[in-house]
Amino acid sequence: MHVGVVVNPIAGMGGRVGLKGTDGKVAEARARGAEPRAPDRARRALTRLAEIAPEATVSTVVEPMGERLVRESGFEPVRVVDPFDEAETDAETGSHPEQAGKRAEHAETSADHTRRAVRAFRDTDVDLVLFVGGDGTATDVAAALEGSEVPMLGVPAGVKVYSSVFAVSPEDAADVAATFSRTERREVMDIDEDAYREGEVHPELRGIAHVPVAEDLQSSKQTGSGTVESLAEGVAADIRDRDGDGVTYVLGPGSTVGAIKAELGFEPSPIGVDVWRDGEVIVRDASEAEILATLGEENVIVVSPIGGQGFVFGRGNPQLSPAVIRECDVTVVASRTKLDDVRALRVDTDDPDLDEALAGWVKVRVGTFETRMMKIV
Structure with missing residues (x-):
């Protein structure tokens, strides 16, 4: 060869x-x-x-x-x-x-x-x-x-x-x-x-x-993600319930999380990361350094996998670096349509140890209250 x-x-x-x-x-x-x-x-x-x-x-x-x-x-x-x-x-x-x-x-x-x-x-x-x-x-x-x-x-x-x-x-x-x-x-x-x-x-x-030809090749990205209105309403309601508690929400890019941002009442950075705490946007379109500077004692990343590929981290959201992820809990959200198109979720953070730690079964929020179990491989 x-x-x-x-x-x-x-x-x-x-x-x-x-x-x-x-x-x-x-x-x-x-x-x-x-x-x-x-x-x-x-x-x-x-x-x-x-x-x-x-x-x-x-x-x-x-x-x-x-x-x-x-x-x-x-x-x-x-x-x-x-x-x-x-x-x-x-x-x-x-x-x-x-x-x-x-x-x-x-x-x-x-x-x-x-x-x-x-x-x-x-x-x-x-x-x-x-x-x-x-x-x-x-x-x-x-x-x-x-x-x-x-x-x-x-x-x-x-x-x-x-x-x-x-x-x-x-x-x-x-x-x-x-x-x-x-x-x-x-x-x-x-x-x-x-x-x-x-x-x-x-x-x-x-x-x-x-x-x-191999299984370990990614598919082309799909830009459609199905209906997300009820999902956005449910997640935004949960975030509002924590307003005043000092919880920092790191809201990832993409249309699904963008719907959550819109439900919270602000114009989203459609392909950027926005940071929310206690009822207001702290940073719009944040870089890795800006995210790290805003994190507090309790932090949550809200992110949606890429349609057709299933990547939660490592495609289109490099601002969510290993240093950021290690300081946060992770909430994965996706429409049912998006999950129907992927066999499993994936991560590719540039840190193999973190990739291994993230692997396994996770709950993915798919509706106002509903979740689906998906495996990160």
Whole structure:
């Protein structure tokens, strides 16, 4: 098995600092104190791959797009592509690790660099392109592979992750990469991040790609969630009953929790996190740091899983970080329609220990009083 590994080092940086994405916002994300998310996600996938498939052949890309992480995981790359040098990415020129573009280590990366790297993988007949990023990265990889049958598989590291070309977790990506025997054509989706920041979600089909067939792949996101009026009324009534008790409610993004916010009497941040305490909004569209600064002695996260995928944490709500989750009780809410579309709930918080602690059976509020048991796997 020959795997080409490419990492988008800035993927997901805008999430925890409240930017809903990183496209065109890298400088602002850094100014807000954002830390890279993708390298750790890549490290987890590569470490797992080295454990289960140490004999795999790996090609990768100069720093900061994968080389160091591949070597640290125990693989000696057979080829290190330098997309910052157009001539080097020509498969006819070949490459050697010792010539691997060290000048690029601190360079700013772009979509074009990703496409160049993937075309180099394609031209050297890799069996799989394993990429680390979000929907934008998936779009670039799919564009570079267009016209070929080389499959692609994503390690999810972006903020949105609407496409169905991603594994459920970094470790699952390694498992799929090491064991798949066939592929199928799947959708690559992305949205306009500027419109997304304004609360408008319009996923667009950006490509069709060959993807390994496996159970541990997520479905495309669904934007409809069914009727939630009675659910919103019931949850909002419970929250109002605690007004004056000093309970801090961290209200997640999405239309289901948005209906609860509207029932409480304020205009929701449709894709942001709002904080409520004692009858008023404390912070609108809060970042991770702002949420942590508002938490008190008793805190409750109210969150709804993503329709079609079942992710409670880790897709579209990175502001709800491990540090935030550990300080809160968690209330999961969803319409019956949404739950009918998922087999199980999932979490992907960037903290495997927390993911394990959250796993198990949970009560999901589905109506004014009704609940349904669902398992987080």
